[in-house]
Amino acid sequence: MIVISLLNRKGGAGKTTASVNLAAIFAHTYKKRVLLADIDPQANATTYLNKFISKDEISIYDVLCKDTPIKEAIIDTDIDNLKLIPANVNLDNADTQLMMLPTAKEFVLKKKLRELDGEFDYIFIDCPPARNNLTTNALTASNYTILPCEATEYGIDSIFAMTEFISNVQSDVNDNLKVAGILFTKRENTTAQRYYIEQFKTNLDSYHFFDTEIRKTTVVEKSLAEHSPLIVYGKKEEVTNDYIKVAKELEQIIKGEI
Template sequence: MTTVFAVANQKGGVGKTTSSVNLAASLAATRKKVLLVDIDPQGNATTGSGVDKFDTDYTIYDVLCDEVPTEQAIVATPEDSGFDLITANGDLTAAEVQLLDMKSREFRLRNALARIRDRYDYILIDCPPSLNMLTVNALTAADSVIVPIQCEYYALEGLTALMNTIEKIRTVLNPKLHIGGLLRTMYDPRNSLSNDVSNQLISHFGDKVYRTIIPRNVRLAEAPSHGAPVITYDPKSRGAVSYLALAGEILRREQALKNQPAAAS
């Protein structure tokens, strides 16, 4: 059973792409089949995965707007990363406008992924830092949303808008959509504001907040410039250990959800 995660937050600089790439690699390290879909026109998830965003035959733009078969757009990341990728680059900026005039515009990504969904255990979608038609497509295609949050004041402000959007998508377009978890990123325990915001998140969202915390980590910040997830760049770093822990937590949560019907009966 495939689970599709949208990694989303309209606020930039909170660790969406870092989390998408490193969670994909960490899930792949547990021998899961993983596809990462980059739908951010900046294409940072593509380059951070070690793939040249201008040197692939097809990108997610071609899939969404030109109806190129999804399987033709899938590329392999370097062998030590272990996951597949659908790339993005600046061409995707045009898709934001083109989608507005297309039939079933909110469902283009969901329909595209339906062709290849059964090939994977997990599909991760790295969303752009805005609540535009690309993000709507991701949320409509997803089963669950992972929300990376930097523990600072403004992060809480933006969270309300995102939650409202997710609820609207759930009500109108995708009834099965739910919050998979809130992921605290770039966390510095020495900072009292980080601790305060973290406590507020737990107070408001309870067990929706992942126990795993992603720390501020130099090796984690360096890894994208080397075109590699941190678990291949420096597998012993705190960043690598944290994302492996997150993958384990997600797998345990998924297993618990699958066991619920059996427990109820």
């Protein structure tokens, strides 16, 4: 069971879109048993998959903060082989409640995921756009992390902040965590973006950069509005093929071929 977290401190960088679509491709195209865990209080991954969880329904909050068995929080999606642990508004309180734990607050999610050993091939975690206890829990539980980002000045600042955060987690609680790579999203072939991509690669030369960059297109916004991942909504679209290529590269990274 491989656990992969996607994170970026900056909202709107394509983190949730990448989380949902990579999970959907591994499930739909590669026929893997996949679980997507939404630990972002905005619950965008949950709504992207056309699920709307009220505050009275079981969510990832109950798993993390009320010791609810994780299997009770898993729900079906419209994608074959893809399951979801949804988020709801209760998750706004989770960071504070995790902080109040006397010990091992970083390991709550990891301990819960152990209940699923043998049931899934891949678990993708959509993290909140913050360096907090929820994100720390995700990284502590993960084998790999992916950093989706835009090629902008703010994007560089955000990724630098996250790489420092990741290094601290690796040093303190999870020395097995690997950065699968930095994934450029919302790519437009402009002079400014080419400049910032070069800055990224110069200043973060120890990191892997995914060969494929996710192009900016209204197709993504339409798939979000239809609550349907690209592999279903727009199977023949160029941006869908971008994500398929990234999924293939990710699989090669996990197998040690890259």
